[in-house]
Amino acid sequence: MMDPGSGLDLEGDALIIDGRFALMGRDAQPPHDCPEIEGKGLWLFPGLVDMHAHLREPGDEASETVETGLKAAVSGGVTTVGVMPNTNPPMDSVAMVRRLMDSAAAAGQARAVPIPCVTIGREGNEPVDFQGLSRMGVRAFSDDGDPVHDTALLLRSLEAVSEFEGVIIEHPEERSLSGGAVNQGQVSSRMGVKGIPPEAETVDVARCLELARAARGRLHLTHLSLPRSVELARSDLFGDSGVTVDVTPHHLVLDETAVYEHGTMAKMNPPLRTREQRELLVKMVKDGMVDAVASDHAPHSRGRKELPVEAAAFGIAGLETLLPLTMEVLCGSGMSPLEVLRLLITGPAGILGIEPPALRVGGSAECVLYDPLEEYTLSDRGTFSRSSNTPFMRRMLRGRVKAVWMNELIYRDGDLAFS
Numbered sequence: 001m002m003d004p005g006s007g008l009d010l011e012g013d014a015l016i017i018d019g020r021f022a023l024m025g026r027d028a029q030p031p032h033d034c035p036e037i038e039g040k041g042l043w044l045f046p047g048l049v050d051m052h053a054h055l056r057e058p059g060d061e062a063s064e065t066v067e068t069g070l071k072a073a074v075s076g077g078v079t080t081v082g083v084m085p086n087t088n089p090p091m092d093s094v095a096m097v098r099r100l101m102d103s104a105a106a107a108g109q110a111r112a113v114p115i116p117c118v119t120i121g122r123e124g125n126e127p128v129d130f131q132g133l134s135r136m137g138v139r140a141f142s143d144d145g146d147p148v149h150d151t152a153l154l155l156r157s158l159e160a161v162s163e164f165e166g167v168i169i170e171h172p173e174e175r176s177l178s179g180g181a182v183n184q185g186q187v188s189s190r191m192g193v194k195g196i197p198p199e200a201e202t203v204d205v206a207r208c209l210e211l212a213r214a215a216r217g218r219l220h221l222t223h224l225s226l227p228r229s230v231e232l233a234r235s236d237l238f239g240d241s242g243v244t245v246d247v248t249p250h251h252l253v254l255d256e257t258a259v260y261e262h263g264t265m266a267k268m269n270p271p272l273r274t275r276e277q278r279e280l281l282v283k284m285v286k287d288g289m290v291d292a293v294a295s296d297h298a299p300h301s302r303g304r305k306e307l308p309v310e311a312a313a314f315g316i317a318g319l320e321t322l323l324p325l326t327m328e329v330l331c332g333s334g335m336s337p338l339e340v341l342r343l344l345i346t347g348p349a350g351i352l353g354i355e356p357p358a359l360r361v362g363g364s365a366e367c368v369l370y371d372p373l374e375e376y377t378l379s380d381r382g383t384f385s386r387s388s389n390t391p392f393m394r395r396m397l398r399g400r401v402k403a404v405w406m407n408e409l410i411y412r413d414g415d416l417a418f419s
């Protein structure tokens with residue numbers, strides 16, 4: 001069992017009684033008639049925290065609902081989901097946050113952490129009611145899907161959230177430079193489509209860093225796709241900006257050429273970059289320059305992907321592949337599983353301002369049993385997400401979630417329906 005919060009890394013048994021860890025370690029003696037799950041060769045760790053997912057409800061229930069999205073999360077070992085606000089209407093008010101929390105509670109799956117908009121309607125003009133939302137316990141805000149263009153407004157928002165130790169999550173994109181379909185370069189030329197240059201990301205990263213240096217308030221830069229972006233975020237030039245960053249598994253695993261094989265399933269924003277950039281990004285994660293890995297789960301119904309590459313929607317469904325892909329690429333680069341789990345549990349929890357799940361005697365049992373060696377494809381296993389827009393559908397995945405507890409056992413691999 002492993003817990004990146006405490007550094008726990010040992011072989012042994014865990015005993016769960018009444019939803020809490022009662023014992024941990026070797027030879028935990030279960031009470032008479034306590035059900036047992038054989039975990040030989042398996043890993044037990046706290047539930048993952050995915051700080052960036054789109055659940056599409058309300059407005060696009062054909063692609064995903066809160067219930068199907070949270071089921072997909074649990075089947076991928078994720079027990080806490082940071083839910084982005086670009087729904088229709090957007091989640092920009094106390095009432096909309098309450099609506100999400102009610103739907104999540106009714107689903108009874110993973111925990112939803114609402115990440116409401118920075119600006120009303122996600123329109124970039126007027127800030128949301130930060131204080132009112134903070135009184136509900138909200139700490140993180142984002143206009144994800146779009147950047148907050150208005151720098152003065154972004155500054156005011158950072159100052160506002162600093163009053164309750166909140167964070168603004170910025171989707172770095174300079175829209176006057178973007179507007180293409182794939183990475184600008186060889187692939188875009190060969191396909192004859194407009195490319196998205198690296199500067200569309202790095203220019204906004206630099207703007208945000210300069211602002212974060214000057215402002216009070218915490219800023220997080222999400223789904224960085226370029227080594228240069230990470231380099232900027234860690235540069236001494238910006239002093240102790242306190243900025244945190246995440247990357248996605250797909251930017252670590254795939255490069256721009258994936259679009260030849262997978263077509264629009266490999267179209268995302270920011271786009272997949274060059275092989276060299278991908279390799280350097282992996283190295284930077286290994287070197288500790290990145291705080292979290294997040295799925296950017298972006299489900300889309302078929303009709304929005306089965307289009308020419310220029311017209312198709314950006315993004316891929318990612319909750320069910322987050323863990324095996326991240327483990328594969330980062331353990332493959334030489335990181336230990338415990339170090340990788342830090343990027344999937346304690347790292348993102350710290351950014352969202354929540355207590356991470358932990359393996360602790362007396363604490364609530366929120367954990368994942370994982371077979372690190374099992375090989376399978378998602379198309380064989382089946383998906384819980386309502387959408388299957390992923391280039392990893394038929395890829396051999398290594399590592400499979402076998403069971404998940406949220407106080408009680410809520411998921412067992414093989415039972416297609418949730419308990």
Ligand SMILES: [Zn+2]
Nearest residue numbers: 144145171223
């Ligand atoms: Zn985004």
